[in-house]
Amino acid sequence: MTIPQRPEADPARRAAVLTGLGTFLPPRAVSNEELSEHLDTSDEWIRTRTGIRRRYWADPGTATGDLAVEAGARALKSAGVTGADAVVLATTTPDHPCPATAPWVAARLELGPVAAYDVAAVCAGFVYALASATGLILSGVAERVLVIGAETYSGILDPTDRNTAVIFGDGAGAVVLEAGRADAPGALLGFDLGSDGSQADLIAVPGGGSRQRSGGNPPDPATSWFTMQGKKVFARAVAAMGGSSAAVLERVGWPRESVDRLVGHQANVRILHAVADRLGIDRERAVVNLDRVGNTSAASIPLALADAVADGGLRTGERVLLTAFGGGLAWGSAALVWPDVQPC
Ligand code: COA
DSSP states (O other): OOEEETTOOOOTTTEEEEEEEEEEEOEEEEHHHHHHHTHHHOOOHHHHHHHHHOOOOOTTTTOOOHHHHHHHHHHHHHEEEEEEEEEEHHHHSOOOOSSSSSSHHHHHTTSSSEEEEEEEGGGGGGHHHHHHHHHHHHHHSSSSSEEEEEOOGGGGOOOTTTHHHHOOOEEEEEEEEEEEEETTTTTTEEEEEEEOOOGGGGGOOOSSSHHHHHHOOOOGGGGSSOOOOOHHHHHHHHHHHHHHHHHHHHHHHGGGOOOOOEEESSSOHHHHHHHHEEEEEEEBBBBOOOOOOOOOGGGGHHHHHHHHHHHHOOOOTTTHHHHEEETTTTEEEEEEESOOOOOO
């Protein structure tokens, strides 16, 4: 689905504008070498097949909501504001099956009785949450929205499964969106979102939901781990992120060669390069920070944006293409001109 927007038609039209960016990583870094001590893997395999060198895992007692509060507070500080009208939280690892984590985060941030809900689109969650928050602003429901991607995958990884345990990390990233004009730097100029539920089993936590309960079977702890058929997912990730990126570029009228920074979901450096190749964008323009944080699912894009700004790889005025893909299958892309925002 491509959400129709015509920024060129009316630069003064109402838009959602990114005005703040904040991130938080738990303190415990886990190296490839540490994982190799108890898994049949190696630093060399992980680095060459994924690009990952380390990831962060939350300490016992730290949940997704805790990381989200930290990133959310930093994003508000980055925007120079203390309040928001709504909180949209993308996560695959909510604090509880019920209720959503976002209202608790809003309360911890002392935002008052604001709208707050979770978005479940796995690794595409942050782009889905951005689109949802943009909708709140364009419809006049909210003037300012805090959008957070936060995950504690360490709690759903099977520590004996080398296919997944080496890939995912914990963390949180957040942005503030405010009502503004479409010609302001930071305005979200267009989105493309899509899904393919016929491939739902490629990335899944099989147990713990109504599908399992409807079978009348007792809960089975073995079905509560995250599973991924990596090889099949790889090809679909490249195709979906490539197609979705092309769709959003067409929507906003940007030639592919005009994209300064491709900020893709940090799943695998080989996927990021393949998407860049497919789009005809120089690989050097693809932002890569998964070497430092691993695949942080819904937190991945804001963490990549913050690292890119910090290391000089993303500058004010540059054209940024965001694209993500994950379980669902679900994918999404968005375009914006990078504003004068310093991450906190
Ligand atoms: N350490 C060492 N060997 C490993 C390993 C590990 N951690 N994980 C898998 N292997 C082995 C496999 O068992 C296989 O061995 P075999 O050839 O003897 O059967 C071999 O390495 C190749 O496995 P394969 O799964 O084909 O590897 P790959 O090159 O496809 O890389 C992923 C695996 C998961 C890194 C890669 O497929 C990937 O990134 N997939 C997409 C992930 C993604 O985009 N997810 C969506 C968003 S979260």
